[in-house]
Amino acid sequence: MPVLCLIANPAEPELDTAIATEVADAVGGELNWLNPDIACEIVEPKSTEALASARAIIGERPIDAALVPTEGRRKQLLIADMDSTMIEQECIDELADELGIKPQVAEITDRAMRGELDFGQALDTRVALLKGLERRVVEEIRRERITLAPGGRALVHTMKAYGAYTSLVSGGFTLFADYIAKRIGFDEAVANVLDFDGDVLAGTVQKPIVDKDTKRQRLEALAAERGLDLAQTLAVGDGANDLDMIRIAGFGVALHAKPAVAAEAGIRIDHGDLTALLYLQGYSEDDFVR
Ligand SMILES: [Mg+2]
Structure with missing residues (x-):
């Protein structure tokens, strides 16, 4: 029904x-x-x-x-993208802004998220441009420029209160994802690790990178570990690298997503904030845990 x-x-x-x-x-x-x-x-x-x-x-x-x-409307596993999904920025573009190269980097990010570029190559290209950026500057950007997407805390806290496990999976960086996951309340974070040369970015990222396959595999592994059917899971994201996990999840949600992603997802949310994912599961405002 x-x-x-x-x-x-x-x-x-x-x-x-x-x-x-x-x-x-x-x-x-x-x-x-x-x-x-x-x-x-x-x-x-x-x-x-x-x-x-x-x-x-x-x-x-x-x-x-x-x-x-x-x-099975109330899902037992949430797997969420970070950039432009749980936060309102693309972290890599904010780092580039500090070096005065945001337009060049943001264009590559946008094309990669639309699925027009190879994700791994696009990541390597952009990370190389960030070489030399100091750790304290990265931490400052993380503190001052990143804003949480509305409804994210309610989504994570409510699903956890009703027994779900929550995972933040990001093609971005652990420097941001670990911090953001803690702020929102996720059980875990998976992201790429930037190499440092002393106290500055080395311009490289550890391999293998977190890409669309990693995201899908994490969803499959978490479901298997917890004895869940994929129908009992919810995946949300906005970019081309989220599409594989969105396709196989019980609720696959494209949130304010790139056109190719929104077109392929089972559920598209173009206007609502992250609390939309709670309403989809039948939670009413009174059920929310904030
Ligand atoms: Mg994203």
């Missing part, structure tokens, strides 16, 4: 009763609010075209729609 979820961004709560009722009337099924003006679900829609109908009614409004199965 499916559930149709309608979700807005808490910062732009545009899901009013009129639109929710209009969708519910069009597709049939029982309307249940998870958070007024932000998220609702329509249980067992009668229409086989429920998702398309909902999207047609929503039109240009900043509201996401997703159709998910009711069974």
Whole structure:
């Protein structure tokens, strides 16, 4: 039995009763609010075209729609990308900014995340450009420029409170991922290790790197270790290197993702923040742990 979820961004709560009722009337099924003006679900829609109908009614409004199965809706494993998913920046671009080369580096990052460049080569090229950057500068950037994506703490803390294991898997760097994982509350972090030459970046990264295969393999390994079926997992990311884990997870979510990723993911969230992933699982605002 499916559930149709309608979700807005808490910062732009545009899901009013009129639109929710209009969708519910069009597709049939029982309307249940998870958070007024932000998220609702329509249980067992009668229409086989429920998702398309909902999207047609929503039109240009900043509201996401997703159709998910009711069974096994609360996932027991969360695996999440870091850059532009759990945080609002691309760490490597912020490091490059310090050296005055952000435009060049950001262009490579963007193309790599769109899947237009080989991820490993693009990483090596950019890391080489960062050679000479001091450790204390990296730590300063980490402290001052990185902001957590809204809803991330609620997502991780709530899923953990309901028994899930949470993993941050990043094609970025442990210097950021370990720190961010701790701040948000993840159980673990997996990321690339930058080499240092004394107290400055050497311009190289340890091999093998964390790429799309590593992310997918981590998801498979964690599920196996915990005796979980892949259907009981949730993967979220925005880049081409997240697509493999998104494809095999029970809920594979493309969050504010590059077009090629959003097109391929089972679930796309273009407007909502990270709490959208809790509403997809049927959690209501009262269930959130912040
Ligand atoms: Mg990303």
